[in-house]
Amino acid sequence: MESEAMEYRYLGNSGLKISVLGFGNMTSGWSEGTEQWSFDCVDKCIRGGVNFFDTAEFYGMGVAETILGNNIKQGGWDRDDLVITTKFIPTKAVGIQGLSRKRLRQAINHSLKRLQLDYVDVLYLHRFDCEVPLEESIRIVNELIDDDKAFYWGTSEFNAQQLAECHAICEKHGWIHPIAEQVQYHMFERAEVERDYVPIYKEYGMGTTVWGPLAGGLLSGKYNDGNIQPGRFESGPFSQVYRQRFETYVGSRKEAAVKTLQGLKSLADELGCSQAQLALAWVIKNPDVTTAILGASSPAQLDGSLAAVEVMKKLTPEVLARIEDLLGNRPAPSMNWRNFTPNPPRR
Template sequence: METESMEYRYLGISGLKVSVLGFGNMTSSWAEGSEDWNFNCTDKCIRNGVNFFDTAEIYGLGVAETILGKNIKQGGYDRDDLIITTKLNPSGFGIQGLSRKRMRQAIDNSLERMQLDYVDVLYIHKFDPEVPLEESIRVINEIIDNDKAFYWGTSDFTPQQISECFAICEKHGWIPPIVEQCEYHMFDRGTFERDYAPVFDQYGLGTTVWSPLCQGFLSGRYNDGNIPEGRLINSPFLDYFKECYDKYIGSRKEAAIRTLTGLKTVADELGCSQAQLAIAWVIKNPDVSTAIMGASSPRHLDDNLGAVDAMKKLTPEILARIEDLLGNRPTPSMNWRNFTPNTPRR
């Protein structure tokens, strides 16, 4: 169900139209611990025009898929209005990785957990170095031929691996991917804005980006440089969280505080929250098809949904101020066609 307050974009060069904000339920297997809370998040998203819902078999080893399926069934929503995606992971379910044997069974297991006949997009969730990529892509096409998925994509592939996917599909006449799911936020820009740019241009690839708030560090709750008490205390991702904290804040605390408090000032002037500003900045990028929101409490979801309105306030002048605060615009790759000796690099 589309709403006037939500913006929708085509997912790559496909005819699939997705809300610019999506909902990811990775935390559903451990956050809050309430089925009512999980359903209310899904329902609130749909009522606010969100039509894109992302999950994966690895999230809670199937628990997140089960929760999403229950929520959809409980709400009685029109399946045609929703874009449901899941991901098959090379680890976590035995030793067979992304082999034809396991993928054929894995999609059936995922659909059974979600109580669905099909998913709209099926991702290869990380590159599997132990299985020929051609084998995985062949079975993805079989899954599409059997109407268990309509499109497919990659998740956290390198640009080179994505190009290999297209080469394999062209060789065999197979359906190519339409989307890459990757990390993108104010603190980590190089991979998305520089490394993936040629792939976006060459193949018209869509993107469903994750962690637009950088583990919550851009939400405003870390502006003093410290971790709030009790943060992720029950999370199975605590080690990863600490690693990210050290990378983006702990190792450069003074600079990070200046950036974060500066962003707070800009957000206050625009009349939005700092979290809304950070997400709005991400979806302002035309190479972003949808930004996947997570939520560890209902109030966070309410706040994040306001990012679409905040995006409309990002004028060129405001974006320039944000660039000055971030100071991390990626350096473009050298264009050797236009390079001559003794010409200054730009």
């Protein structure tokens, strides 16, 4: 079901090939009437060559999984052509046992029932659980893979040290390693993907399925004056998170942020694309990004997002250098102490 208009990459060092743009249904299920909207989004994505669909038990407290399962059944698409992923989180909102053996066994059964599937392609540990031994969580994940309830596993928002610990445990026991980390990545949030995870890429070949490529809409062009639109961030399950994100990336540095955003808009105009397309193209231009997970406020919005694959081809080294000048936030690389020369002592 691959499309010539889409690019596909292998997820980490696995043989699982996924579209460079994916769809996430995080906003599904929190309010009434989202099922048809979700179906229209999934349908448009599949028509555009997207094969990667991400959900989680936490989204809509299970309702998002149900909606995605209904969407797949309604569409009648070939399950083998789709890559479906879900995530299990250590929060009392969905289970008091964290990422324990007991809870993960229960969680996968509930998720598969809601999704109306026999298996998910990738199972994620959706945040690190500091109260359950990591070895216990990884052991049961491997058992679930042996039971064909998942084919691969990954992590979400684990730091580099925690990822290294995951791989060390797998090495010790001969278990299946995680193939992907799901992490926030966009023009304003770069350090983990571009610096902290570099040793993990090199040592273990992990892929990344990044979320928030438009920084919750901040890079869409709607905030280029540095102000929040009336009514924005005042309701909804993630309104407080979005407001905090605005304050972090724009509100607390308004003058500099406006200059950057308006500069990106001007560059996008030169390239003949939207500012949102430029921001998405920049994310997937990074070879360490396997896929960028899209959200949408309407199915029509996905038309522009999917076109970012073509915009990516316009990001020449010269254009990328201009973007770097506008952003001014490239993470400093880790210190190479072999090249360190101390200052000579003063006499």
